[in-house]
Amino acid sequence: MINSKMYELGSRRSVIREIFEYGKKRKAEIGEDKVFDFSIGNPSVESPEAVADRIKELLEVRPSTAVHGYTSAQGDPKARQAIADDLNRRFNTSFTGSNVYLTCGAAASLTISLRSIIDRDDQNVMVFAPFFTEYRVFIESMGAQISVVPASFPKLDLNLEAFRKMINEKTVAVILNSPNNPTGVVYSEEQIKELSAILEEKSREYNHPIYIISDEPYREITYGCKPPFITHYYKNSIICYSYSKGLSLPGERIGYILVPDVMPDWQKLYAAVCGAGRSLGFICAPTMFQHVITKCAPLTSDLSKYAANRELIYNGLSELGYECVRPDGAFYLFVKCLEEDANKFCMRAREYDLLLVPSDDFGCPGYVRIAYCVSADTIRNSMPAFKALAESYR
Amino acid sequence: MINSKMYELGSRRSVIREIFEYGKKRKAEIGEDKVFDFSIGNPSVESPEAVADRIKELLEVRPSTAVHGYTSAQGDPKARQAIADDLNRRFNTSFTGSNVYLTCGAAASLTISLRSIIDRDDQNVMVFAPFFTEYRVFIESMGAQISVVPASFPKLDLNLEAFRKMINEKTVAVILNSPNNPTGVVYSEEQIKELSAILEEKSREYNHPIYIISDEPYREITYGCKPPFITHYYKNSIICYSYSKGLSLPGERIGYILVPDVMPDWQKLYAAVCGAGRSLGFICAPTMFQHVITKCAPLTSDLSKYAANRELIYNGLSELGYECVRPDGAFYLFVKCLEEDANKFCMRAREYDLLLVPSDDFGCPGYVRIAYCVSADTIRNSMPAFKALAESYR
Incomplete structure (x- = not known):
């Protein structure tokens, strides 16, 4: 048993x-x-030293019940706003704290996002090979099929020809991971545009949105190039982020899901994200590190x-x-x-x-x-x- | 969609x-x-002040990559051993760190435990009314039916007569919550013994183990009585614990699942717990608070x-x-x-x-x-x- x-x-x-x-x-x-x-x-x-400084400040200034107490499930309003502000400043977007749902890291961001979308076990979520191994675990455990688009040699960028052939009416989402684990490849703006065009076309054809789940824990770590910011290209995008890599806090399990204001009916999906988090046993993201993010969202190691x-x-x-x-x-x-x-x-x-x-x-x-x-x-x-x-x- | x-x-x-x-x-x-x-x-x-002291110590003494880095999925070996030691000292048990799986708090402990057991959607998990409302969410979202044993008036203790009638061959677990949320009732040793006897009998009859999932976030908060420690009475018990209440750390999401050494084949269930955590998007429990627990496991507010x-x-x-x-x-x-x-x-x-x-x-x-x-x-x-x-x- x-x-x-x-x-x-x-x-x-x-x-x-x-x-x-x-x-x-x-x-x-x-x-x-x-x-x-x-x-x-x-x-x-x-x-960055600001992380430790912020922790010490919290311990000095606030009563422990305030530092370690529950926040609302979506996260502390100040932390959510700080994240929106940071994104707006860097990517010329217009998010508010209402678009942000704090999570226990990238894995949680992914399972919660998948859970909020997947409704039936005959649905599929597409990934581009090579892909982070746990995507298979998460997609299958959230109740859908994984559909793997074969790798594109030699550049290991997006194999959009294969993608167009494989997408079908049971496709509810595609996971995008740029910069990519395991290759370090950053997908070009041209490819993102083409991918978006295919998804627009197929969403119309199948008469339902097909989401991009953009898994971006490595967004800050690039070498002379800037990954295109996905919501500028495709409105039905969900961003999954984690401070594990950019702030070197992998064990602290702090990240977020962003459901962008440009998505039609984003409030509905946001509500489903809240429900999905609740159903998987996430109460709130670790509070001390929420309060760290309020101060340190714009920083990196x-x-x-x-x-x-x-x-x-x-x-x-x-x-x-x-x-x-x-x-x-x-x-x-x-x-x-x-x-x-x-x-x-x-x-x-x-x-x-x-x-x-x-x-x-x-x-x-x-x-x-x-x-x-x-x-x-x-x-x-x-x-x-x-x-x-x-x-x-x- | x-x-x-x-x-x-x-x-x-x-x-x-x-x-x-x-x-x-x-x-x-x-x-x-x-x-x-x-x-x-x-x-x-x-x-307790020892919590803040420990955090400051960690920040002073260790490099941040060690403080905030990943631990293994089960948790840091020292934290796991500290928890086992604390339980052994207080309850005369013989657990080791191998019995302990650190979690992001009590809700995670529950969803992971349920997920590790539930295998088919016709199975049921029993709860005793009145019960913590989220049990329904967790049981249903982990894919089973909830079976609610009606309240026993006026004491609001375990209604074992109804329980015996309602348990069936599709029952895989029963959640026990003592001290109870929402009543504050602590179930008596006599009732725990009787419940255990019924479960032993029914496990034999149905030829599969029926687990007690003992949700114990309030274990430390009692008024002149000691809740019976469940593994002494029933071997197929899984303990779900959280430091939210005893150490006043609700937002930090730190707790554990204990799969006791007295359970036959406990290693198998422990492996399933590891798999269930992985599948739900839990990577490891927040590391800084794991290291807090290493020092503070025996303390309370x-x-x-x-x-x-x-x-x-x-x-x-x-x-x-x-x-x-x-x-x-x-x-x-x-x-x-x-x-x-x-x-x-x-x-x-x-x-x-x-x-x-x-x-x-x-x-x-x-x-x-x-x-x-x-x-x-x-x-x-x-x-x-x-x-x-x-x-x-x-």
């Missing part, structure tokens, strides 16, 4: 977590600095370190002959394996104490994901290992 | 929240101290204030002729209305600026719930209003 799907999900851990656990063990054996762990997207850059890392690893591996997708954002590098089977390649890399994530679960076999949110030294010191790994294939 | 159930859940707010919003408006009109708001269970007692409030309100209302259930725990008083319709009674009470919650959604009409986690002055000052309300019925 146990839910067998849940048992399977819980016991067959994600590949990433498995590698992470192996890494911990191996580090204990041979030393932290001897293992080149590129497996997990845990930010390596400190939060020192993201220039990721830019430096990206140069180091992209140039280093390219020079060694690895075929890499040049990332425009996030802190991931997607690298073609030196043999067909990515799992075998990763096991071979492990012999050189390189911990890489095989791409199979991202829906795009034959690659590895390298999370370069590590110290620059880790990247530098790993180069001989990458070199030896390449040589082992000659 | 919106999930209509979610829309309904989100737009038709809970009665409690509606009253809460009315209260805010009314306070702005006539002054904070003129409105006697007994609607919401937001702790009024400050957290100064709960004696609730004991004093309970005397004040119970004695005060009894003297005025109200029929009250004497609470042994939590910070709620359940009071019989002076007319049949609790909603009408609450509207009449509003004329005296008394904000009370009608009991209909708790599955036990004709009562009101009074949350006395307020200042003693609020209780004292409210007595003339209660008196006038009673007189208006003469």
